Amino acid sequence: MTEGAVDPASTAAWSRLTTLAEGFEPDLRAWFADDPGRVERLSFTAADLHVDLSKSFLGEELLDALLALAEEVGLTRRRDAMFAGEHINVTEDRAVLHTALRLPADATLEVDGQNVVADVHEVLERVYAFADQVRSGAWTGVTGERIRTVVNIGIGGSDLGPVMAYEALAPYRQDGLECRFISNIDPTDAATKLAGLDPASTLFIVSSKTFGTLETLTNARLCKAWLLDGLTGSDQTEAVKRHFVAVSTALDKVEAFGIDPDNAFGFWDWVGGRYSLDSAIGTSLVVAIGPQRFAELLAGFHAMDEHFRTTDLATNVPVLMGLLNVWYSSFLGAQSHAVLPYAQLLHRFPAYLQQLTMESNGKGVRWDGTPVTTDTGEVFWGEPGTNGQHAFYQLIHQGTRLIPADFIAVANPAHALRDTHDGETVDVHELFLANFFAQTRALAFGKTADEVRAEGTAEAIVPARVFTGNRPTASVMAPELSPSVLGQLVALYEHITFTQGAVWGIDSFDQWGVELGKQLAQQVGPAISGDDDALAAQDASTRALISYYRKQRVR
Ligand code: F6P
Numbered sequence: 001m002t003e004g005a006v007d008p009a010s011t012a013a014w015s016r017l018t019t020l021a022e023g024f025e026p027d028l029r030a031w032f033a034d035d036p037g038r039v040e041r042l043s044f045t046a047a048d049l050h051v052d053l054s055k056s057f058l059g060e061e062l063l064d065a066l067l068a069l070a071e072e073v074g075l076t077r078r079r080d081a082m083f084a085g086e087h088i089n090v091t092e093d094r095a096v097l098h099t100a101l102r103l104p105a106d107a108t109l110e111v112d113g114q115n116v117v118a119d120v121h122e123v124l125e126r127v128y129a130f131a132d133q134v135r136s137g138a139w140t141g142v143t144g145e146r147i148r149t150v151v152n153i154g155i156g157g158s159d160l161g162p163v164m165a166y167e168a169l170a171p172y173r174q175d176g177l178e179c180r181f182i183s184n185i186d187p188t189d190a191a192t193k194l195a196g197l198d199p200a201s202t203l204f205i206v207s208s209k210t211f212g213t214l215e216t217l218t219n220a221r222l223c224k225a226w227l228l229d230g231l232t233g234s235d236q237t238e239a240v241k242r243h244f245v246a247v248s249t250a251l252d253k254v255e256a257f258g259i260d261p262d263n264a265f266g267f268w269d270w271v272g273g274r275y276s277l278d279s280a281i282g283t284s285l286v287v288a289i290g291p292q293r294f295a296e297l298l299a300g301f302h303a304m305d306e307h308f309r310t311t312d313l314a315t316n317v318p319v320l321m322g323l324l325n326v327w328y329s330s331f332l333g334a335q336s337h338a339v340l341p342y343a344q345l346l347h348r349f350p351a352y353l354q355q356l357t358m359e360s361n362g363k364g365v366r367w368d369g370t371p372v373t374t375d376t377g378e379v380f381w382g383e384p385g386t387n388g389q390h391a392f393y394q395l396i397h398q399g400t401r402l403i404p405a406d407f408i409a410v411a412n413p414a415h416a417l418r419d420t421h422d423g424e425t426v427d428v429h430e431l432f433l434a435n436f437f438a439q440t441r442a443l444a445f446g447k448t449a450d451e452v453r454a455e456g457t458a459e460a461i462v463p464a465r466v467f468t469g470n471r472p473t474a475s476v477m478a479p480e481l482s483p484s485v486l487g488q489l490v491a492l493y494e495h496i497t498f499t500q501g502a503v504w505g506i507d508s509f510d511q512w513g514v515e516l517g518k519q520l521a522q523q524v525g526p527a528i529s530g531d532d533d534a535l536a537a538q539d540a541s542t543r544a545l546i547s548y549y550r551k552q553r554v555r
Pocket of ligand 1: 155156157158207208209210211212213216273274359511514
């Protein structure tokens with residue numbers, strides 16, 4: 001699948017969609033009134049997820065045109081190429097096989113003459129055995145104490161997935177065993193995360209695909225120094241051996257760093273960083289929730305993979321949501337996309353999705369190097385409801401920009417609390433869900449001027465109280481936030497991202513856009529620490545900023 005990318009704008013379907021967009025006047029009130037079958041027709045099941053797209057802009061004509069676009073750009077061919085292990089990440093000449101990380105042990109997938117499923121399960125078993133040892137207390141620190149805190153050191157995909165899932169699956173964590181996550185090279189991150197920890201009962205997992213990331217290696221060294229400082233009476237080599245493990249594709253570099261190769265868990269270049277939560281990068285999570293729950297998470301991923309791989313495009317949820325996102329962004333001008341979990345445990349999910357979607361689809365050239373002729377990528381953002389309602393929903397409801405939003409909720413809360421007030425008892429989760437339902441309703445159907453007037457509103461402020469409605473949403477619901485459901489949710493967004501990238505003809509699996517800043521940081525470093533030649537080589541603004549810094553720095 002390395003042939004030239006189809007320019008989506010050159011397809012007949014794109015022209016058709018352009019024409020549709022020109023005269024497009026969504027009217028969700030009328031669409032619902034005129035079509036009693038709309039909700040049923042546009043509600044889908046994908047594994048355990050119930051996805052209602054009836055409040056989106058999907059209609060028969062649009063669906064038809066979007067599916068024609070998928071056909072013309074060869075979406076299914078590219079999808080099948082990914083699952084088969086073809087090198088669809090052309091700029092890095094790599095297969096893209098995060099889906100192989102969650103294949104059952106008895107599956108086989110030969111890539112370049114190697115059964116990758118056997119490799120995956122061999123590492124998984126080692127991770128599981130390690131996690132069991134830590135969880136049971138059999139793995140002790142150098143002084144013989146059991147491990148009480150696991151600190152994952154990693155950034156980007158080596159941090160965001162594990163943190164997000166650790167938070168989301170909090171009810172499944174083992175008591176007495178805490179995970180912390182150090183990612184930022186801001187020294188405050190390491191300092192605050194290490195505060196209060198006892199080196200004797202702390203274990204570090206250095207997670208880095210490349211084992212060359214400045215932030216992670218610096219933080220790993222800081223943590224090593226902190227550990228050895230706190231364990232002065234112990235043998236240093238033994239201390240590192242008992243308190244440091246690593247996860248990486250670069251096992252030679254792990255050893256060079258001083259970590260025992262027996263304590264290293266590998267993965268493969270065909271796993272992108274932002275697609276690596278379900279590889280050994282999830283080791284901290286396995287320690288927290290245990291192998292059984294992690295296996296359920298993987299099974300959830302796999303269930304969504306199967307849905308994406310085998311379901312007809314017209315009822316394929318990630319395909320439909322991905323195509324809709326193309327419609328919103330490439331045809332209706334939406335620049336951002338809100339993800340609004342009505343589940344506090346998913347509070348890091350939008351941050352996780354930012355890397356997944358934006359590092360994947362923020363590209364200006366197609367996979368064959370030709371410039372794109374359409375916009376690509378959207379800004380993904382969000383916060384859990386109801387906090388977002390009291391902060392930024394105003395702009396979604398009444399602002400001038402189109403902001404499609406995904407609402408996510410579960411039927412069964414992790415904590416079922418009841419509030420008794422004035423003799424009445426209310427299920428607080430129901431109050432919460434009432435907001436979920438109310439918000440999607442308000443966004444879809446709005447409130448007309450006549451409805452505002454009917455409430456006795458003074459005429460002068462009627463316009464300010466009108467809600468135009470016709471603000472599209474997708475509602476994603478599940479029975480509960482189990483490990484499996486979390487895996488399904490993540491895989492859903494992986495495949496939405498894939499669908500969009502395939503339509504735009506871009507390589508969603510490289511990330512060259514992060515490199516220039518890294519290079520320049522290396523060059524700027526000496527200028528900050530006093531090298532006048534390096535300072536002189538900077539542009540005028542950077543020179544002035546560094547000079548300001550030098551004057552201000554007192555400690
Ligand atoms: O700089 C971006 C990036 O390469 C991400 O793609 C990746 O997830 C992150 O850095 C961390 O990389 P590594 O796991 O190699 O330390």
